[in-house]
Every structure is written in C-alpha cells, then in structure tokens.
Amino acid sequence: MLGWDNREKIAALKHESQARERELQQVRGSITANEQKSDEWKKRQQGLRDLLDFESYADLNWRADEQQIATFQAQQRELERSADHLQQLQQQLDELGGQIKAAETTLGQLQALIGTRESDLRNFQRQRAQSAAQVIDLKPAPQPLVARIEAVLKGTALTLETIDGQQSETERY
Numbered sequence: 226m227l228g229w230d231n232r233e234k235i236a237a238l239k240h241e242s243q244a245r246e247r248e249l250q251q252v253r254g255s256i257t258a259n260e261q262k263s264d265e266w267k268k269r270q271q272g273l274r275d276l277l278d279f280e281s282y283a284d285l286n287w288r289a290d291e292q293q294i295a296t297f298q299a300q301q302r303e304l305e306r307s308a309d310h311l312q313q314l315q316q317q318l319d320e321l322g323g324q325i326k327a328a329e330t331t332l333g334q335l336q337a338l339i340g341t342r343e344s345d346l347r348n349f350q351r352q353r354a355q356s357a358a359q360v361i362d363l364k365p366a367p368q369p370l371v372a373r374i375e376a377v378l379k380g381t382a383l384t385l386e387t388i389d390g391q392q393s394e395t396e397r398y
Contacts, residue, residue, distance in 0.1 A: 272326075272329045272333075273333075275326065275329050275330040275333050276329065276330070276332055276333020276334070276336055276337070277333055277337065278330050278333055278334060280334055280337070280338070287328075287331070287332045287335055287336075290328035290329075290331060290332060291328075291332075293324070293328060294325050294328055297321040297324060297325055300317070300321065301317075301318055301321055304317055304318065374395050377394070377395065378391065378395070
C-alpha cells in the first residue's frame with residue numbers, strides 16, 4: 226500500500242459537484258422566469274394590437290371592462306391555488322382569457338375613437354378661431370353712406386309689401 230488517501234479529494238469533488246448542480250438549478254429557474262416574462266410581453270403586445278381594432282366609442286365601456294378584468298384576474302389567482310379541480314380551472318381560465326381579449330379589443334376601439342374625437346375638437350377650435358378673426362376683420366359701413374340711407378328711409382313705413390322696393394332703392398347708394 227502506498228499510503229495515499231483519496232477520501233478528501235473525493236469529498237471535495239462531491240462538494241464541487243453539488244455546488245455545480247445548485248448553480249445549474251438556478252440557471253434553469255432563470256430561464257423559466259425569462260420565458261414567462263417573454264410570454265407576458267407577447268400577450269401585452271397582442272393586446273396593444275387588438276386596441277387598434279376599435280371603430281366605435283360606444284363599443285367600449287373601459288371602466289367596467291377594467292373592473293371585470295381585475296375580477297377575472299382575481300378569480301384566476303384563486304383558481305390556481307386550488308389544484309384539486311385542475312381541468313375545471315383550465316376551462317375557466319380559457320373563458321376568462323377570451324373575455325379579457327374582447328375587453329381589450331373594445332378598449333382599443335374606444336381609445337381610437339377618443340383620438341378621432343379629440344382631433345375633431347382641435348379642428349373645430351381652429352375653425353372657430355379663424356371665424357372669430359374674420360368677424361373682427363369686418364369693417365363698419367362708411368358713415369356718410371349710412372346717413373344717406375337713413376335720410377331716404379326716414380319717415381317711410383316699412384311693410385312686407387314695400388320692403389322689396391325699399392331694398393332696391395337703397396342698393397343704388
């Protein structure tokens with residue numbers, strides 16, 4: 226026998242193997258978490274695409290939908306806690322996902338309609354300002370002309386029968 230004892234070396238290698246195994250588990254956990262985050266971002270991106278599909282503001286009652294979404298999410302979390310009814314939970318989850326997607330679609334349509342209405346409002350305000358500027362730019366009628374017309378019409382009774390004739394006469398000035 227040579228007197229070499231490999232027990233310490235074997236123990237050190239086992240210890241290092243266990244440490245590497247723990248690191249491997251951590252990396253696998255990180256990969257799973259990143260995949261879940263990626264799926265969440267993809268769902269969020271799809272939701273944003275769905276928002277562009279709205280055409281009518283009346284189709285979206287986003288406050289009620291938002292409350293309903295929160296209710297559905299709370300229901301989903303509660304259902305996930307109960308592993309005894311896994312198949313029932315999966316079916317309810319699918320239904321809730323469809324309802325959430327429909328609500329998000331409605332929300333997008335409403336937001337598009339709001340944008341259109343805001344644009345219409347800005348156009349109206351611009352046109353109103355332009356009209357006000359045009360009204361301000363109107364110049365009053367020259368005083369001598371007004372005085373001549375008043376002198377001609379003074380003492381003349383205006384009736385429905387005589388108004389056309391008076392208008393023609395005053396237009397000559």
